[in-house]
Amino acid sequence: MPILTIASFKGGPGKTTLCQIIASHCAAIGLRIAVIDADPTKAMSDWHKSTYEGAAFTCVHEISERRIADLALDLDQINDLVLIDTAGFGNLAGAVAMTVADNILVPLTAGAADLNQAEETIKQAKGLASAARRQIEVRAIMNRLSRTNLTKHAEVELRSAGIPTLTSTISHRTAFGEISYSGVLPTKGPGADEVQALIAELTKIGWIPSNAPGLNQVEPS
Numbered sequence: 001m002p003i004l005t006i007a008s009f010k011g012g013p014g015k016t017t018l019c020q021i022i023a024s025h026c027a028a029i030g031l032r033i034a035v036i037d038a039d040p041t042k043a044m045s046d047w048h049k050s051t052y053e054g055a056a057f058t059c060v061h062e063i064s065e066r067r068i069a070d071l072a073l074d075l076d077q078i079n080d081l082v083l084i085d086t087a088g089f090g091n092l093a094g095a096v097a098m099t100v101a102d103n104i105l106v107p108l109t110a111g112a113a114d115l116n117q118a119e120e121t122i123k124q125a126k127g128l129a130s131a132a133r134r135q136i137e138v139r140a141i142m143n144r145l146s147r148t149n150l151t152k153h154a155e156v157e158l159r160s161a162g163i164p165t166l167t168s169t170i171s172h173r174t175a176f177g178e179i180s181y182s183g184v185l186p187t188k189g190p191g192a193d194e195v196q197a198l199i200a201e202l203t204k205i206g207w208i209p210s211n212a213p214g215l216n217q218v219e220p221s
């Protein structure tokens with residue numbers, strides 16, 4: 001089953017938020033989900049332990065570059081999807097998390113610095129895939145999107161830089177910003193529609209297994 005690592009060279013583009021969105025939605029549709037929180041800040045695992053209120057999934061904090069790969073492969077045996085949330089700076093644990101992945105998601109927000117970090121993260125992923133002599137798919141995703149000129153500029157730049165990017169985007173919304181302390185995801189409205197579209201696209205490209213009992217039927221709780 002797929003291992004999906006969420007990575008970025010720069011802090012703060014939305015790795016943990018995307019991990020929370022994907023893990024909770026996939027758990028809500030009946031997939032067995034395991035998350036490895038490979039960030040020393042423990043943002044994902046603390047949230048899972050103390051704040052999250054949705055459908056159950058496994059979340060383990062592991063920052064040792066020596067243990068992450070084996071842990072991911074073990075969790076992969078007993079889950080439908082393993083997600084790895086990495087730290088917002090390049091470290092060896094992050095590189096191992098990228099190398100063990102089948103797929104890497106690189107969030108970015110509008111702006112030259114983020115575009116640059118996405119390019120660098122993608123180059124890093126390609127280098128690691130070559131070193132490991134295996135195929136690792138990489139896609140960027142636009143997060144905190146707002147309908148400004150800057151955003152439109154970033155979309156054009158992404159295309160011209162040849163960065164493979166998901167069609168679905170996640171907007172800048174209070175409902176997403178609140179996840180970190182409310183523990184709940186938007187279940188209706190435009191935010192929920194964006195999450196549905198993202199899950200549908202990830203399922204279509206095979207990054208999320210398509211055997212979920214409740215795929216397209218159950219709203220995330």
Ligand SMILES: Nc1ncnc2c1ncn2[C@@H]1O[C@H](COP(=O)(O)OP(=O)(O)OP(=O)(O)O)[C@@H](O)[C@H]1O
Nearest residue numbers: 011012013014015016017088144171172173176177
């Ligand atoms: N789509 C969004 N709309 C509104 N707020 C968002 C959105 N995505 C992320 N945020 C907020 O932006 C901040 C950074 O997001 P997040 O912690 O997910 O980034 P990160 O890449 O995991 O950061 P780090 O590199 O520090 O781990 C958080 O306060 C989060 O709530």
Ligand SMILES: [Mg+2]
Nearest residue numbers: 015016039043
């Ligand atoms: Mg984070």
